[in-house]
Amino acid sequence: MPIDLEKFKPEYKKWVAESLPDYRAGKMTEIVKKYPLIVSDGVPWTPYKGQPSVQTFAMVTSGGLYLKNSQPPFDTVSIHGDPSIREIPKTVRQEEIGIAHAHYDHSLAEQDINIIFPIHRLIELEKERIIGRLTDTHYSFSYVNDVVPLVTQTVPKLISWLKADGVDALLLVPV
């Protein structure tokens, strides 16, 4: 676990109670400062081996991306955020992407999704054989404060998908 959940849960409950008025008033800077970010000691490390030109890559963004015509948007109202994940196909076109995330200005990403999800650039690198393979599916999260369902359910699911897809390295793009 990247965080001590038993330590996190009571601190988080307290934070929600204290932060709700500021959250509703949109005072994000205030509540972010007080957030109980209880991270485990040390830094996990898996050595990178081999050559990108023969390996498989996938990408994850936390930009709140979803497919407008076939997927529900993320919850952008709850103080807990939304711990779910959306699968974004490699073939996605700009006009198919919706953005559901209330805490950053996504007007520029709506013009060019590649500034938070550089899928079209990765496809070019694959065509040029700079990377061996780009997976058919990539992923988006959105805004999450309650990390318990995220780290106990959603991320383990993501990891199993990445492993099933033979991913050698993952690029993560937060907003």
Add this chain to the structure above:
Amino acid sequence: MGLIQRMVEEAGIPTISMGNEPDRMARIKPPRVLQVKFARGSMFGEPGNVSRQRRILLDALDALQTMTEPGEIRELPYQWKRPD
């Protein structure tokens, strides 16, 4: 996002992420980070700058191959100020 990165790395898949908030990264301690000078919501700079987006992806591939210290944060020099 730092928590997700830590979990994927711990599960045996090497990761590289982008970041623009050094204070926050120091608290979350992700395994490998490229730090950019771009505002929130545009980790790869301005819309439509294909060569910059490509350059940063190549930097990410280079970082994967050359970073050897867990928690390394490498600063990229590119600048662009988001219009207000």
